[in-house]
Amino acid sequence: MEQAEMVLDNIRICEEFGTPLFVYNEDKMKSQYHKFVNAFDVPALRVHYACKALSNINVLRLFKDLGSGLDCVSLQEVQLGLKAGFKPEDILYTPNNVSEDEYKDVIDLGVKINVDNLQMLECLGVECPHVPVCIRINPHLMAGGNRNISVGHIDSKFGISIHQLPLIQRIVNSLNIDVEGIHVHTGSDIIDSEIFIKAAELVFAVVEKFDSVKYVDFGSGFKIKYKEGDLSTDIDRFGELFSKVFIKFSKDHNKDYELKFEPGKFLVSEAGDFFTKVNVVKQTTSCTFIGVDSGFNHLIRPMFYNAHHEIENISNPNGAKKVYSVVGYICETDTFASDRLISEVRTGDILRFKNSGAYCFSMASNYNSRFRPAEVLLSNGEPKLIRKRETLDDLLRNQIY
Ligand SMILES: *Cc1c(COP(=O)(O)O)cnc(C)c1O
Secondary structure, eight states: OOOHHHHHHHHHHHHHHOOSEEEEHHHHHHHHHHHHHTTTOOOEEEEEETHHHHHHHHHHHHHHHHHEEEEEHHHHHHHHHHHHHGGGGGGEEOOOOHHHHHHHHHHHTTTEEESSHHHHHHHHEEEEEEEEOOEEEEETTTTTTOTOSSSTTTOOOOSSSSGGHHHHHHHHHHOOOEEEEEEOOOOOOOOHHHHHHHHHHHHHHHHHHHHOOOOOOOOOOOOOSSSTTOOOHHHHHHOOOOOOOHHHHHHHTTTTOOEEEOOHHHGGGGEEEEEEEEEEEEEEOEEEEEEEETTTTTOHHHHHHHOOOEETTSTHHHHHTTEEEEEEEEEOEEEEEEEEEEEEEOOEEEEEEOOOOOSSSOOOGGGGGGOOOOOEEEETTEEEEEEEEEEEHHHTTTTTO
């Protein structure tokens, strides 16, 4: 589609559904999924979409229809996945610091479980002896002082330390636990494929300790560009190199391991746009603020992670560029962007925040008693409302008065 046509379409969508509004492009999610899958050349690959990135049930269904599995971090995400039609065995539950009761509820649903502490491993081994488990390892990829791989550090709360391998083995052997998978998700940036693969070999050393292992899950860490100059994962190159290493490992052990990944951001970030309307253009002595009909209650990433979202004025795409600070309506510091060059902005203009598919709506709240935005899915170019805008009843639900 032509750029100008797309801008018109977006304005029409905002007129129809109102702002603030999230719009997701189904084609983009599909093409990212295919790009991901096609990057690897291994006998058995399974992608589990990490649904905490964007958990609207229509998006879950879309990934199910593409053949994806699901990565869930809570009982409620598991329940949403089942409602969306995922088979229990296609869901992997990877929580952190949850209760034994929640684990048991998920086990009762037939979902695959990932255990991330020794206490739970021991407990489940005793109480649910026939349930196969996956074990989440923290490989401390920081070892070696590599600043490209920065999470999974020694004091991270996730996973069981790789240094505790002897203890894991002792528990597994004494209780006869069926370890069907080994998992790592460090959140590390996969920017330099070679270095990541070197680190992955630490994980292989764990896998070979357990004969029962059927799959190895490398989590995620796939980066996308938020702005010009950002580093991102070259997925084709990573897939090619990683596939070779993985196949060699399988061959050396005479076993067809299944390879799993759990991308979230990679699949949905770029498919999403967030549209807000300009309420006020406010000149102060030091800068020009643009105040929009939204805030960090809807898109917290800039305030929370100092994340960068490109912002375009789709109502005046050819206007002269000016320097602005884009801020929200929350009664606290609420900055989306500082000192940005944006086409001249007037009251009533619509701003587009790019890369708003992942960790935007799913982190939205009702702070300041504001309604959360509506969500629209663009399917074959047709906009379809997939979440209604909230009303006062939603704010009052469960309040006793
Ligand atoms: C959040 C999460 C992911 C997805 O991470 P992205 O950066 O969105 O790709 C994958 N696996 C687990 C266990 C997670 O917690």
